[in-house]
Amino acid sequence: MAIVLAADGFSAAMLVLTGVVGILVAIYGSASQTLTGGPWFWSLWLLLLAGLNAVYVSADLFNTYVALELVTVAGVALVALGGGAAQRAALRYLLIAVLGSLLFLLGIAFVYAETGTLTLVQAGLRIDGGTTLFVALGAMTLGLAVKTALFPLHSWLPPAHAGAPAAVSPLMSALVIKASFFVAVRMWTVLAGESAPVMLANAVGAVGAVGTVWGGILALRQTKLKKVIAYSTVAQVGYLFLLFPLVVAGGPNAAALAWQGVLLIAVAHGLAKASMFMAAGSLAYAYGSDELDVLRGTASRLPTASMAIAIAGVSLAGLPPTLAFVGKWQVLRASLESGQWWWVPVLLVGGLLTFAYIGRVLAILLDSHGDDDRGGNDGERTNQVAVRVPVRMQWTALVLAVATIVLGVRSLEVADLLHVTLMGGEQ
Numbered sequence: 001m002a003i004v005l006a007a008d009g010f011s012a013a014m015l016v017l018t019g020v021v022g023i024l025v026a027i028y029g030s031a032s033q034t035l036t037g038g039p040w041f042w043s044l045w046l047l048l049l050a051g052l053n054a055v056y057v058s059a060d061l062f063n064t065y066v067a068l069e070l071v072t073v074a075g076v077a078l079v080a081l082g083g084g085a086a087q088r089a090a091l092r093y094l095l096i097a098v099l100g101s102l103l104f105l106l107g108i109a110f111v112y113a114e115t116g117t118l119t120l121v122q123a124g125l126r127i128d129g130g131t132t133l134f135v136a137l138g139a140m141t142l143g144l145a146v147k148t149a150l151f152p153l154h155s156w157l158p159p160a161h162a163g164a165p166a167a168v169s170p171l172m173s174a175l176v177i178k179a180s181f182f183v184a185v186r187m188w189t190v191l192a193g194e195s196a197p198v199m200l201a202n203a204v205g206a207v208g209a210v211g212t213v214w215g216g217i218l219a220l221r222q223t224k225l226k227k228v229i230a231y232s233t234v235a236q237v238g239y240l241f242l243l244f245p246l247v248v249a250g251g252p253n254a255a256a257l258a259w260q261g262v263l264l265i266a267v268a269h270g271l272a273k274a275s276m277f278m279a280a281g282s283l284a285y286a287y288g289s290d291e292l293d294v295l296r297g298t299a300s301r302l303p304t305a306s307m308a309i310a311i312a313g314v315s316l317a318g319l320p321p322t323l324a325f326v327g328k329w330q331v332l333r334a335s336l337e338s339g340q341w342w343w344v345p346v347l348l349v350g351g352l353l354t355f356a357y358i359g360r361v362l363a364i365l366l367d368s369h370g371d372d373d374r375g376g377n378d379g380e381r382t383n384q385v386a387v388r389v390p391v392r393m394q395w396t397a398l399v400l401a402v403a404t405i406v407l408g409v410r411s412l413e414v415a416d417l418l419h420v421t422l423m424g425g426e427q
Helices: 009-029 040-057 061-080 085-115 120-126 131-148 157-163 169-195 198-220 225-240 243-249 252-287 303-317 323-337 343-365 370-385 391-409 411-419
Strands: none
Touching (some): 009 040, 009 252, 009 391, 040 061, 061 085, 085 157, 169 252, 198 225, 198 343, 252 323, 252 411, 303 343, 303 391, 391 411
């Protein structure tokens, strides 16, 4: 069977995001072997990028499955480079990801049995709405939700981030989870299309809404910077899954708004999370820990990394003129346009929680009295700060953070990418 490849606007946006983040992470990781966990990082980094690119251009179900497995294998191995606790987290990630893969493969089997083809567009044209589509789409969505760390299937993600090398966490949060979400979007919009079950779409949206709130609350309770950012990912993933009820149960105008909004949020999240994890890695590299108490007052010593966290945090919270603001505004408009007003409080509460945990982190980093509060520990703290952070570690993080603002100003061009679809015509 021939390998079928295709690309559309969504593919183009994710390919560019992968390339930009991948290159900057490579520059960041080249500063020290401590950041990468060893020389094996580079081979795995290439394997991961190859798998991601394959996901974004694959136009048949089986090759999509194979590409996702490449991403999973590379991701697990990259996390394991952290050693110790990271290897246990990697094993947990592997076991959970395999379960997700089996569910996705089960859905593919149902689709093939019904349509006799694995080509995505052809399967979408042949499959009828009914029990087979409901079961297949449900199984694939559940499997992909596991890989995307959608609440309550997110338990593998925070430990993986906490133990992974500093150059791995940006790849995991910004890129790896986007691949499975990308495939989920393909299944709903190209395979299911107008036959997508409304009840299942609403259930997925409800789970995403709960995840947005739950992830934000857990981020507020963390004492380590990387875990704050990891649980923030759980919260931000919830926004992405609001796409399905808005597209399936809304009218054409609401669907177009939601489609644009979620793409912009996905790109903004990728840039901001890569920036935050790289900046957190810079702070941990300097201080030997990412404990928030240890990092108190560090903004005066590492202003570039701290600025990156601040700008990326503003983007995640959805303040203008960042890209995420435009995306959330479009999703809010889609909610009102479709009459699904109950998603609006989710957007507002999620934004307030983001303000809260980002504000807490920034207050700690800007606390100029941190050293005075420690009394006799001043000498020990000074020794911890003595490690010099290479300039490129901080500046790569800041570049990605600033990109969320630049793209926010030019958001129309990003949104226009969606006019090209796999099915032909305009969105």
